[in-house]
Amino acid sequence: MEMNHKKLVLLLMLIGTTFTTGCWDKTELNEMSIVSAVGIDKNKDGKLVGTFQIINPVNVAGSLQGGGGTNPPISIYRATGDNVLQLDSIASAKISRDMYFAHANLVVIGEDVAKDIGINSILDAFERSPEFRATTRLVIARGVKAKDLVETLTAIDKVSAEKVIKTIESTEKQQGGSISINLQEVIKNLVSSGKEPLISGFTVRGDTGKENKMENTQSSSIAANPNAVGIGVFKDGKLIDWLDGKQAVGTMWVLDRIVNTNVTIDWGGKKGAVTYQVLRQKTNIKPRMKNGKPKMYITVRAEGDIREVNVPLDLASPHELIDIEKELAKNLKKEMEEAIAIAQNNKSDVFGFGELIHESHPEYWKKHEKDWDDVTFPKLETEVKVETFIRRSGLRNKPFLSDIKKGDQ
Amino acid sequence: MKFFGITILLLVPLVLFSLGMDILLGFDLDNSIKHAFNPFLVKDRAELILFMFLLIILFFSFIYRKKDKDNKSKGQQ
Amino acid sequence: MEKAKISGYQLFVLIFLFEMGSALLVPLAGEAKQGAWLVILIATIGGILLFFVYYGLFRYYPNQILTEFIRSILGNFFGKIVAFLYILYFMYLAARVLRDFGETLLTFAYPHVPLFFANAAFMLVVIYTVRKGVEVLARTGELFFVLENVLFMTFILLIIVSGMIHMNNLKPVLEINAVEMGKMAFTKTIFFPFGELIVFLMIFPYLNEPQRLKKIAIAGLATSGIFLSFTMAMNIAVLGVDLTLRSQYPLLTLIQSIEVAGFLERLDVYFLLKLMIGGFIKITVFTYVAVMGTANVFNVKQSSRLAYPVGIVILLVSIVIASSYSEHIHEGLGAVPMFIHLPFQVIIPLLLLIIAFFKNRKKTSKHQRHNTDLKGGVDK
Numbered sequence: 001m002e003m004n005h006k007k008l009v010l011l012l013m014l015i016g017t018t019f020t021t022g023c024w025d026k027t028e029l030n031e032m033s034i035v036s037a038v039g040i041d042k043n044k045d046g047k048l049v050g051t052f053q054i055i056n057p058v059n060v061a062g063s064l065q066g067g068g069g070t071n072p073p074i075s076i077y078r079a080t081g082d083n084v085l086q087l088d089s090i091a092s093a094k095i096s097r098d099m100y101f102a103h104a105n106l107v108v109i110g111e112d113v114a115k116d117i118g119i120n121s122i123l124d125a126f127e128r129s130p131e132f133r134a135t136t137r138l139v140i141a142r143g144v145k146a147k148d149l150v151e152t153l154t155a156i157d158k159v160s161a162e163k164v165i166k167t168i169e170s171t172e173k174q175q176g177g178s179i180s181i182n183l184q185e186v187i188k189n190l191v192s193s194g195k196e197p198l199i200s201g202f203t204v205r206g207d208t209g210k211e212n213k214m215e216n217t218q219s220s221s222i223a224a225n226p227n228a229v230g231i232g233v234f235k236d237g238k239l240i241d242w243l244d245g246k247q248a249v250g251t252m253w254v255l256d257r258i259v260n261t262n263v264t265i266d267w268g269g270k271k272g273a274v275t276y277q278v279l280r281q282k283t284n285i286k287p288r289m290k291n292g293k294p295k296m297y298i299t300v301r302a303e304g305d306i307r308e309v310n311v312p313l314d315l316a317s318p319h320e321l322i323d324i325e326k327e328l329a330k331n332l333k334k335e336m337e338e339a340i341a342i343a344q345n346n347k348s349d350v351f352g353f354g355e356l357i358h359e360s361h362p363e364y365w366k367k368h369e370k371d372w373d374d375v376t377f378p379k380l381e382t383e384v385k386v387e388t389f390i391r392r393s394g395l396r397n398k399p400f401l402s403d404i405k406k407g408d409q
Numbered sequence: 410m411k412f413f414g415i416t417i418l419l420l421v422p423l424v425l426f427s428l429g430m431d432i433l434l435g436f437d438l439d440n441s442i443k444h445a446f447n448p449f450l451v452k453d454r455a456e457l458i459l460f461m462f463l464l465i466i467l468f469f470s471f472i473y474r475k476k477d478k479d480n481k482s483k484g485q486q
Numbered sequence: 487m488e489k490a491k492i493s494g495y496q497l498f499v500l501i502f503l504f505e506m507g508s509a510l511l512v513p514l515a516g517e518a519k520q521g522a523w524l525v526i527l528i529a530t531i532g533g534i535l536l537f538f539v540y541y542g543l544f545r546y547y548p549n550q551i552l553t554e555f556i557r558s559i560l561g562n563f564f565g566k567i568v569a570f571l572y573i574l575y576f577m578y579l580a581a582r583v584l585r586d587f588g589e590t591l592l593t594f595a596y597p598h599v600p601l602f603f604a605n606a607a608f609m610l611v612v613i614y615t616v617r618k619g620v621e622v623l624a625r626t627g628e629l630f631f632v633l634e635n636v637l638f639m640t641f642i643l644l645i646i647v648s649g650m651i652h653m654n655n656l657k658p659v660l661e662i663n664a665v666e667m668g669k670m671a672f673t674k675t676i677f678f679p680f681g682e683l684i685v686f687l688m689i690f691p692y693l694n695e696p697q698r699l700k701k702i703a704i705a706g707l708a709t710s711g712i713f714l715s716f717t718m719a720m721n722i723a724v725l726g727v728d729l730t731l732r733s734q735y736p737l738l739t740l741i742q743s744i745e746v747a748g749f750l751e752r753l754d755v756y757f758l759l760k761l762m763i764g765g766f767i768k769i770t771v772f773t774y775v776a777v778m779g780t781a782n783v784f785n786v787k788q789s790s791r792l793a794y795p796v797g798i799v800i801l802l803v804s805i806v807i808a809s810s811y812s813e814h815i816h817e818g819l820g821a822v823p824m825f826i827h828l829p830f831q832v833i834i835p836l837l838l839l840i841i842a843f844f845k846n847r848k849k850t851s852k853h854q855r856h857n858t859d860l861k862g863g864v865d866k
Contacts, residue, residue: 260598279597279598280451280452280453280600281451282450282451282452301447301450301451302451303447303448303451305593305597315812316812316815316816317812317816318434318436318808318809318810318812318813318816319435319436321810321812321813322440387447387450389447389448389450389451389809389810390810390812391448391592391601391809391810391811392589392592392593392597392810392811393734393811393812394593394734395593395594395733395734395735395738395739396732396733396734397732397733397734397812398732399732400728400732403728403732411784411786412786412791412792412795415780415784415786415792415795416795416796416798416799419573419574419577419780419795419796419799420799420802420803422574423574423577423578423581423799423803423806424803424806426574426578427578427803427806427807427808430807430817430821430822430825431808431813431817433820433821433825434813434816434817434820434821443809444808444809444813445806445807445809446806447809448601448602448805448806448809449805452600452602453600453603455600455603456600456602456603459602459603459606460602463606463798463801464798466794467794467795467798470791470794470795471795
């Protein structure tokens with residue numbers, strides 16, 4: 001009896017193990033095609049056009065080893081439909097394998113889609129799908145179709161999705177001119193009534209038309225190269241404006257997303273005479289009520305090094321540095337105030353001031369939540385305070401310009 | 410507690426010392442105070458963690474010492 | 487005081503590395519232009535003269551460290567105050583040197599590392615060494631001494647081989663006149679680095695052969711003076727006056743310009759190595775001395791337990807000292823020599839020596855005999 005009981009348990013365990021493998025949902029590697037990027041455009045009839053970038057594993061590896069490289073590392077499939085899932089199923093008809101989205105880390109949205117249809121109706125399918133990652137990056141194809149960006153062949157990072165993501169990340173880190181934002185963050189901002197999303201723009205520059213041919217990468221200067229350009233401003237899910245250059249950087253300062261950036265000031269009547277590299281910064285925003293109205297106090301502290309000096313200037317003197325620090329702070333302050341003014345003009349609270357007021361003054365927020373973007377935010381008072389600290393000035397104290405005698409110049 | 414006292418007794422005059430140096434160089438008091446403490450204003454997260462960690466160890470070293478001293482003196486007797 | 491002994495050779499090595507520590511880094515006596523090397527030599531002689539003041543004090547109290555014999559000379563109350571000021575002085579200098587090295591590291595190699603992080607990492611190693619005591623410090627010094635000299639010789643060889651030395655750059659030696667040179671030597675260069683030898687008044691009593699102290703210390707001072715003078719002369723001979731003065735770290739610029747046989751170039755890493763050795767010894771000596779002094783003044787029996795708090799205070803002060811490197815250097819050149827070095831290195835020791843002289847004369851020859859007895863023997 002005792003023996004039988006044990007045998008039965010053993011048998012049940014053996015049967016049980018066959019179910020633990022989960023073979024029901026199995027997908028073999030040679031039965032799926034890995035999607036690396038998805039592009040969404042709009043055609044003339046208002047239908048969505050999807051472009052799927054699929055990795056060609058053999059060619060990616062081959063070109064890395066230097067042996068292959070004659071065949072493109074990616075293949076492109078297109079589909080037209082009314083919504084995102086339809087695109088998926090239509091595209092599947094053209095591909096011999098299942099499309100596998102777990103490695104898709106880039107979604108490119110065409111400028112016209114973002115402007116006319118808005119991103120609200122697109123993102124649900126991505127968010128709902130278990131295969132899609134919440135950390136998938138979003139970019140807007142600016143001035144080109146999303147398909148142009150997805151199709152482009154690139155040189156160093158073979159898969160253009162990788163190239164786009166890395167470029168945006170490094171642009172954000174080194175200049176602050178782009179914003180690397182993922183699906184989850186965008187949706188969070190769309191839902192919040194106190195914050196609007198910002199999405200980076202990307203374009204293809206150069207000899208367009210050949211970007212999907214291998215010869216695009218077979219020259220030392222890439223004929224058509226994807227470029228990060230500006231940041232798109234959204235309101236109610238629709239693209240309304242682009243921030244470029246200083247406007248974008250100013251916005252990133254307010255958002256506390258600056259890591260490194262260069263600040264250039266004029267000195268002694270010379271334009272762009274001194275360049276300061278920000279190495280670390282912290283932006284603090286505090287709303288305070290004043291006469292029943294909120295006012296945003298924005299405090300920025302930045303530290304960094306002097307990296308370039310093109311005028312005779314004695315950097316060994318701390319008194320001189322104080323003057324430069326003040327000038328830098330003035331410059332940054334102006335940049336940020338302009339960014340805020342643009343956002344208020346656009347009636348789009350990209351900084352999340354509304355959320356901050358919601359957190360600290362919930363009663364005020366309840367009264368003004370509905371007309372926040374259109375009435376309250378554009379009239380919101382702000383005060384920007386900037387402090388910059390110069391820590392070092394590289395390997396030289398004075399620039400060699402100060403040693404050049406007057407007669408030589 | 411003695412160690413805590415010594416630490417403060419060393420730290421405070423030294424900070425005043427470096428403030429004094431700034432003033433000697435022709436900065437006003439306001440600027441020299443700013444210059445003394447602004448290096449602590451912009452901190453990396455890693456930096457902050459290390460800072461806290463060092464302070465916590467410092468704090469524990471004050472307490473730990475007391476006990477250790479007692480034990481030692483007992484052991485010697 | 488620890489129960490420890492260091493040998494004459496170890497003391498020589500410590501003095502040498504200590505003097506070379508941060509002085510190699512900066513354009514020492516740079517304002518003297520082509521005559522910088524001469525000013526350094528004059529200052530070395532001044533430093534040796536200054537050493538005789540310290541040596542005089544040591545002769546009166548061969549078994550006591552500085553903070554101890556100050557109290558013997560000035561009485562317990564005033565003695566404690568002055569001794570405490572000396573502790574602050576040592577800690578302030580430790581913080582300054584620590585800042586020097588942190589800044590150099592950040593400027594040259596790790597621009598994105600926070601200064602606090604770099605300094606803290608350095609300080610933790612220093613604290614560990616200080617806890618281990620002076621004997622370990624001395625042995626570490628011995629080890630580094632060989633490495634430092636091998637590096638130094640390699641540099642000299644490479645620079646000579648690469649044919650970068652232009653002796654014309656060193657002419658005219660008297661770019662500034664002799665009076666100004668003397669003034670510079672005795673108002674700036676003598677205090678940094680030669681007068682800083684005063685910290686060794688806290689270490690001299692550990693020497694196992696006190697009768698040879700004079701020779702050892704003078705040898706240490708003279709060798710380091712000659713090395714420093716030679717380095718500065720080489721800086722100027724290779725780089726020229728303008729570039730040397732514009733460089734934050736002339737030696738680094740010098741090493742960066744080495745290019746021999748097409749592959750011996752970009753030797754900057756060795757600069758860092760050299761830098762770390764010198765800085766480590768200098769900061770550790772200062773910290774050690776501050777810890778021993780504190781233990782002595784506040785009657786703490788287990789001095790090694792003070793290493794951590796004192797180290798952390800030095801670390802914090804090294805950050806508070808200045809907001810920028812320029813400010814730090816400006817203070818170091820402008821205010822520190824006159825307002826800090828002069829009283830602590832010259833005025834107070836001289837006063838102490840005078841008081842000690844009268845005090846010991848009053849006590850007649852009995853005391854003298856007592857001292858000479860001890861000098862040959864072993865203390866404690």
